[in-house]
Amino acid sequence: MKPSKLNEKICKLIEARLADEYKAFYTYQAIANYCKGVGYEKASDFFTNESNDELVHARKLMTFLTDWNDITRYAGYRKAET
Numbered sequence: 001m002k003p004s005k006l007n008e009k010i011c012k013l014i015e016a017r018l019a020d021e022y023k024a025f026y027t028y029q030a031i032a033n034y035c036k037g038v039g040y041e042k043a044s045d046f047f048t049n050e051s052n053d054e055l056v057h058a059r060k061l062m063t064f065l066t067d068w069n070d071i072t073r074y075a076g077y078r079k080a081e082t
Helices: 010-035 041-067
Strands: none
Touching: 010 041
16 A cells, blocks of 8 residues: 655655756756857757756656655745845
């Protein structure tokens, strides 16, 4: 019988990988933006695609956690200041 929720330790490990995926997304997107700004269109396209792939990976991890009844608590999230 499948447990209704993953072990907390496993959730934290997966959430750490989720943070890695978001960091990679932002890094690739920053590189893509730089490349576009200096006229390297093909390089910009390449890094934009890499950035998009990282979001796909992040969504898969979030879906996996949600399917196991874990509401993802992304550690890198910062509350907006008001």
